[in-house]
Amino acid sequence: MAELREAGFELDFIGQLREQARYWGVDPRPAFPILMKWLPKMSWPPLRSDIARTLSHKSLKPVAAPVLIAEFKREVDPTVKSSGLSREAAAIALEVVADESFFDQIAELALAPSYGELREPLVDALAKMKHPRRAEVLEALLDDEHMCWAAIDNIGKKGFYELRDKVKPFLQTEDKRLRKLVEKSLERLDKAEAKAAEKARKAAERKARKTRSGQAAS
DSSP, rough: HHHHHHOOOEEEEEEEEEEEEEOOOOOOOHHHHHHHHHGGGGOOOOHHHHHHHTOOGGGGGGTTHHHHHHHSSSSSTTTTTTHHHHHOOOOHHHHHHGGGGGHHHHHHHTTGGGGGGGHHHHHHHHHHHOOTTHHHHHHHHHHHTHHHHHHHHHHHHTGGGHHHHGGGGGGOOOOOHHHHHHHHHHHHHHHHHHHHHHHHHHHHHHHHHHHHHHHHHH
16 A cells, blocks of 8 residues: 555555546556556455456556466465455456457466356457457357356357357257357357358459459450
8 A cells, every 4th residue: 555655546445546546537557557566465365356356447458467367377265255356356357458469378267167167257358359269269168067158158249150050059958047048149140140141242242243344344
């Protein structure tokens, strides 16, 4: 807190910085280097979580990604109730600050079952990136009992209709909520494929017209 006060921030707790930025127009950016420096040094999970949440700011894309990835990887003590808070907050923040240059690192974490359900924001982060391996990673996550929901949802949202046959088997699940999600995703995939087909048709027509025009001119 001392460093933050020296930087001009009057705070009683870290989360107050988010409140000041949101409601009072305070510019939080001068505080970010201080928070990134101190996050790896903190041990109390709620404080680490508060810092990670505060680093969820678009101006930190992608500079905050390394420290947040490191925070996500930190050991969680299953005997301490709040131990996983900072990992969850780091995952959520990475959805905001990570870019394509961190795709492989985040994909590795998202594909690691040992991190459990806290990986879901990482899956969302990967799906938002324009990276050639997006569909490949989402397909792999269909086999993950904790992440298949997020994978199905993002496959539908991103229109990866080439994965339709991988999603369809989930219609046989006994979970009504999952079936509903699958149906919605399949509907999105149908629309995406139809849109792609229409785009291809128009492109072919333009090419044909151009060819005819060239022939007529000659």
